[in-house]
Amino acid sequence: MSSSQAVGDLVSQPYKYGFVTDIETEKIAKGLSEDVVRLISSKKEEPAFLLEFRLRAYRQWLQMQEPDWAALGYPPIDYQDVVYYAAPKQQQKKASLDEVDPKLLETFDKLGIPLSEQKRLSNVAVDAVFDSVSIATTYKEKLAEHGVIFCSISEAVKDHPELIERYLGTVVPSNDNYFAALNSAVFSDGSFVFIPKGVECPMELSTYFRINSGDTGQFERTLIVAEQGASVSYLEGCTAPMFDTNQLHAAVVELVVLEDASIKYSTVQNWYAGDENGVGGIYNFVTKRGQCRGDRSKISWTQVETGSAITWKYPSCVLQGADSVGEFYSVALTNNKQQADTGTKMIHVGPRTRSTIVSKGISAGRSANSYRGLVQIGPKAVGARNYSQCDSMLIGDQAAANTYPYIRSQQPQASVEHEASTCRISEDQLFYLQSRGIGFEEAVSMMVSGFCRDVFNQLPMEFAAEADKLLALKLEGSVG
Amino acid sequence: MVASTSTRQLWVEPWLAALPAPAGELGPVQQRGRAALARTPLPAARAEEWRFTDLSLLAQLPVASVAAAVERPLPAPQPGALRLHWNGREDPLQGVELPAGLQALTPTDLAQGLGHTLAATGCEQHWPVELNQACAERVLALRVASRQRVNLELISAAGEGLQPLRLLLLLEEKAELDLSQLVSAEAAGLHSLVVEVHLARSARLQHGLVAFGRSDAALLAHLAIEQEPESQVSLSQVVAGWGLARLEPRVVQVDGGAHTILRGLQVVDGQQIADTHSQLEFRGPEGQLDQLHKAVAAGQGRSVFNGAVRVPREAQRTNAAQLSRTLLLSDRARIDTKPELEIVADDVKCAHGATVSSLQTDELFYLQSRGIGADQAAGLLQRAFCEEVLRDLPAAARAWCPLERLLEARA
Amino acid sequence: MIRPDAPVLLEIRDLHARVEDKAILKGVNLTIRAGEIHAVMGRNGSGKSTLSKVLAGHPAYTVTGGSVTYRGDNLLELDPEQRARIGVFLGFQYPVEIPGVSNLEFLRVATNARRTEQGHEELDTFAFEDLVRERLKVVQMDPAFLDRSVNEGFSGGEKKRNEILQMALLEPLVAILDETDSGLDIDALRIVAGGVNQLANADNATLLITHYQRLLDAITPDYVHVMAAGRILRTGGKELALELEQRGYDWVDQELAALAAEVA
Numbered sequence A: 001m002s003s004s005q006a007v008g009d010l011v012s013q014p015y016k017y018g019f020v021t022d023i024e025t026e027k028i029a030k031g032l033s034e035d036v037v038r039l040i041s042s043k044k045e046e047p048a049f050l051l052e053f054r055l056r057a058y059r060q061w062l063q064m065q066e067p068d069w070a071a072l073g074y075p076p077i078d079y080q081d082v083v084y085y086a087a088p089k090q091q092q093k094k095a096s097l098d099e100v101d102p103k104l105l106e107t108f109d110k111l112g113i114p115l116s117e118q119k120r121l122s123n124v125a126v127d128a129v130f131d132s133v134s135i136a137t138t139y140k141e142k143l144a145e146h147g148v149i150f151c152s153i154s155e156a157v158k159d160h161p162e163l164i165e166r167y168l169g170t171v172v173p174s175n176d177n178y179f180a181a182l183n184s185a186v187f188s189d190g191s192f193v194f195i196p197k198g199v200e201c202p203m204e205l206s207t208y209f210r211i212n213s214g215d216t217g218q219f220e221r222t223l224i225v226a227e228q229g230a231s232v233s234y235l236e237g238c239t240a241p242m243f244d245t246n247q248l249h250a251a252v253v254e255l256v257v258l259e260d261a262s263i264k265y266s267t268v269q270n271w272y273a274g275d276e277n278g279v280g281g282i283y284n285f286v287t288k289r290g291q292c293r294g295d296r297s298k299i300s301w302t303q304v305e306t307g308s309a310i311t312w313k314y315p316s317c318v319l320q321g322a323d324s325v326g327e328f329y330s331v332a333l334t335n336n337k338q339q340a341d342t343g344t345k346m347i348h349v350g351p352r353t354r355s356t357i358v359s360k361g362i363s364a365g366r367s368a369n370s371y372r373g374l375v376q377i378g379p380k381a382v383g384a385r386n387y388s389q390c391d392s393m394l395i396g397d398q399a400a401a402n403t404y405p406y407i408r409s410q411q412p413q414a415s416v417e418h419e420a421s422t423c424r425i426s427e428d429q430l431f432y433l434q435s436r437g438i439g440f441e442e443a444v445s446m447m448v449s450g451f452c453r454d455v456f457n458q459l460p461m462e463f464a465a466e467a468d469k470l471l472a473l474k475l476e477g478s479v480g
Numbered sequence B: 001m002v003a004s005t006s007t008r009q010l011w012v013e014p015w016l017a018a019l020p021a022p023a024g025e026l027g028p029v030q031q032r033g034r035a036a037l038a039r040t041p042l043p044a045a046r047a048e049e050w051r052f053t054d055l056s057l058l059a060q061l062p063v064a065s066v067a068a069a070v071e072r073p074l075p076a077p078q079p080g081a082l083r084l085h086w087n088g089r090e091d092p093l094q095g096v097e098l099p100a101g102l103q104a105l106t107p108t109d110l111a112q113g114l115g116h117t118l119a120a121t122g123c124e125q126h127w128p129v130e131l132n133q134a135c136a137e138r139v140l141a142l143r144v145a146s147r148q149r150v151n152l153e154l155i156s157a158a159g160e161g162l163q164p165l166r167l168l169l170l171l172e173e174k175a176e177l178d179l180s181q182l183v184s185a186e187a188a189g190l191h192s193l194v195v196e197v198h199l200a201r202s203a204r205l206q207h208g209l210v211a212f213g214r215s216d217a218a219l220l221a222h223l224a225i226e227q228e229p230e231s232q233v234s235l236s237q238v239v240a241g242w243g244l245a246r247l248e249p250r251v252v253q254v255d256g257g258a259h260t261i262l263r264g265l266q267v268v269d270g271q272q273i274a275d276t277h278s279q280l281e282f283r284g285p286e287g288q289l290d291q292l293h294k295a296v297a298a299g300q301g302r303s304v305f306n307g308a309v310r311v312p313r314e315a316q317r318t319n320a321a322q323l324s325r326t327l328l329l330s331d332r333a334r335i336d337t338k339p340e341l342e343i344v345a346d347d348v349k350c351a352h353g354a355t356v357s358s359l360q361t362d363e364l365f366y367l368q369s370r371g372i373g374a375d376q377a378a379g380l381l382q383r384a385f386c387e388e389v390l391r392d393l394p395a396a397a398r399a400w401c402p403l404e405r406l407l408e409a410r411a
Numbered sequence C: 001m002i003r004p005d006a007p008v009l010l011e012i013r014d015l016h017a018r019v020e021d022k023a024i025l026k027g028v029n030l031t032i033r034a035g036e037i038h039a040v041m042g043r044n045g046s047g048k049s050t051l052s053k054v055l056a057g058h059p060a061y062t063v064t065g066g067s068v069t070y071r072g073d074n075l076l077e078l079d080p081e082q083r084a085r086i087g088v089f090l091g092f093q094y095p096v097e098i099p100g101v102s103n104l105e106f107l108r109v110a111t112n113a114r115r116t117e118q119g120h121e122e123l124d125t126f127a128f129e130d131l132v133r134e135r136l137k138v139v140q141m142d143p144a145f146l147d148r149s150v151n152e153g154f155s156g157g158e159k160k161r162n163e164i165l166q167m168a169l170l171e172p173l174v175a176i177l178d179e180t181d182s183g184l185d186i187d188a189l190r191i192v193a194g195g196v197n198q199l200a201n202a203d204n205a206t207l208l209i210t211h212y213q214r215l216l217d218a219i220t221p222d223y224v225h226v227m228a229a230g231r232i233l234r235t236g237g238k239e240l241a242l243e244l245e246q247r248g249y250d251w252v253d254q255e256l257a258a259l260a261a262e263v264a
């Protein structure tokens, strides 16, 4: 067997998070209508402004056309065949962890996210979201001492309605795109983070999303605000059970960064990807955008995308403030019949804004992995700079790697530089490592993680090793 | 779209109606082109391939048959070269003795060959191609015989009106052709160029298109090339000064194993738009591509580049490199660049890069510190920027001094 | 050092090998005992690197006949990594660059793989750093090279020193050094040769592939072999190398012709 074939076999690995938690769930009936939007809002006891926001989005959504992307193939989604609200029964949010259904705690334990006092990670606060609701948030009190708000968005609506009203939908307007409109109408839960002026968040924040139901859509909404001089590092992780139907996941993430503030947003996405024939898996249609509103503000997106049947996501930075900085570091691994169309948009508005894009795509099996990016330099962005690097690694001769880097510039005193390359794991490199006693699997995984190093280096320390392991897992399998 | 229908009503329909009835060797082709134009609306910004390219200028152009131009003096033909004056209406071969190795195609060959490469490169239904088909009255169809070497110069300098040019070239095994082509608009008008070239094994083509326009003239050009293995193509286009120039070089390496060099230089100023959509498809293993696209955008000019490279599964061991470099000289100019790399083969080398910037301040400073004035230094650097493309033109095209005229077009 | 009673480490018998459809090795015979230093010389393209890659188990080469035993066991049935772990080392003529993979990490994983095979415990990052710093001295390499990617952007000479560093860490029993001297400046040659001498002992053996006497001035071989057309045409002592330096390889053609006549 040729080594490239062997490498291909290596990338096939069973999904480890495919179990379903047997728990009684409260679901509303399938289908979407104005009444459903009202029902969701009333179940969550929302203030009027939010119901208004949802209804407006719903009406906009009705007017919009589902995008039809040439590069992504999937059968039409029946939006009336989706459940828009599901929550584990009895789950009014519990005051203390002891009251949370042990089955849920167990689920998160099994996923490697222990929530209980004794076992929880020492320097990471976690918001655990199960289907449509947040079931627990750790370290809330400790964070509150610093003035940091970290809670589910539903709680924030109740406890800090003025902040929600001020910021929700200001970065991603409800009519931004088809899926953002849908999300704005029916979003269920997600995380809210507020870092007040001058505060450096004392620990990593993280949200762990778990889809459990088979016919439920996931519509999380995340909003992070960093006031003047504040900074925070935030990480999200995602898994889902294995079903042979597809589930829709249409999240919206909004970041607002004021003067001298910074947000580092990391994602390790491992939704169920479907089986080797492309049956089942998550449709991951996500809108993520941040605005650097203040001077010298900074947003850094880091993503490790390994799951989902289809991923469609372009975490973006609108660089308004002078000297603001946007970064995008991405690893996307696709295998079997997965499709990923991901990249970023760097919109340079203010003077001397800078952006860096590093994208590493690994395509194996019969998958399709596309980088699609936009670097736009507006007329006022004097002295702006962008550097982009997009590398693809191909494993086997049936996987596709596409690169579509758009560059638009209207500013002569700006420079944009883009580089892209394609590589594979060469037989000679493999042999070199093997001839030093390093086994085949380890050699492959060393090279893949070497390929991704520039991105992994950007992950918070606690998670860099996780990401490496996740990739190694994906690469685990039989060497034939 | 409203804009396109109105534009179409403004000129396409009356124009179609005013064309003489289909006749001559291209009669059936004309019929087909006219039917297509009557059916298809003018491309609009809705379509991805036309997103940045506004065709509304076309409605303002005179589209009656082209008038003869007062030609600018050109240097004498290269030694051994055949120079033809070609305006798409008269037979450029009339009274010309063809050199050894160059033959006009027989009607049978023509019937077989015409449209073949357009279809192979997937552009036979493109709007600019249909436009050419609708009105071209003649096709210049030539064959370069096996192992022969021919040097050809085609001069198309036109006065006011519509100049439809259609060229079909068949290069037999090991045939070699140097083709220098000048399209020059000396008055308002629309210039439509459709070129098809088929290269048999080990044939070689060096093609240089130098196109000088004016703000009230448009150029729509499709260059469709089919390459058999071991053939070599060097395709360079230099366009400057057009109100609208849309170029589509499209190359297919039918069984891979061929070598393609693509060069492009656009110069835009004023309200001009230059748009190049190139595409290279490798349909077999071991093909090579070396592409360099450059643009200089000044004034409120707009430069668009879209470079597609497709490497399907059968194209193992392809080696492709694409580089796009743009000089943005004014804060009202705009550029839109989009490389498109699609790869489904693992053992390939594909690299691409893009840069957009103004002249490098340290380079300018270096020249200035040697006593060269800022303007002159900028001129020198612009020249150097362009020269990298110009030097790959065939000798005759280079001798037409495009650099001087380029900078003139900028002024 | 020749000791007739020393144990045989490597025994190559009538080895034939091809790459794609081209037969390259056509009957190589060679016996290497502990404590010995062998030099293999021969024209470009005579098959020296092929022999070394076949011994290390490169997948592009197919063995079509003959045998190779290492300390009595069949070497050819082992995966390349297994060969390395039990003590066969190949210093490459052209070491490949592996972007992204940290040199330090690579050396540590390799060293631990060898140690595990030998029944030693694995070294943690700290213990390994100590070891590697000590071994760096053998090749007088700057520790800064540890933080770079494997061979990436290394100069020709730096790559070769990195090879010897790996040898110093893996402590092989049979080290095959394929033109480790080419591309080295005079100082580096001295350093590399010094390293090889330092690592050579009574229990291991070295097979040097080289074109130049100057390496053999620094490392004295016990045997010199001349390879031609895929086999070892002649074997002698260190004088043979000096003779080659004077006479070149023309005589090889005559001997090959004679051989061909014999066969016919």
Ligand SMILES: Nc1ncnc2c1ncn2[C@@H]1O[C@H](COP(=O)(O)OP(=O)(O)OP(=O)(O)O)[C@@H](O)[C@H]1O
Pocket: C019, C020, C022, C024, C042, C043, C044, C045, C046, C047, C048, C049, C050, C051, C060, C093
């Ligand atoms: N992968 C390969 N494909 C085709 N031919 C090969 C391959 N590897 C080696 N060869 C050929 O086998 C022959 C022996 O090559 P080898 O590298 O073993 O020579 P060498 O003795 O090491 O030469 P040098 O002194 O130049 O290093 C050469 O003719 C070479 O071209």
Ligand SMILES: [Mg+2]
Pocket: C048, C049, C050, C093, C178, C179
């Ligand atoms: Mg060699």
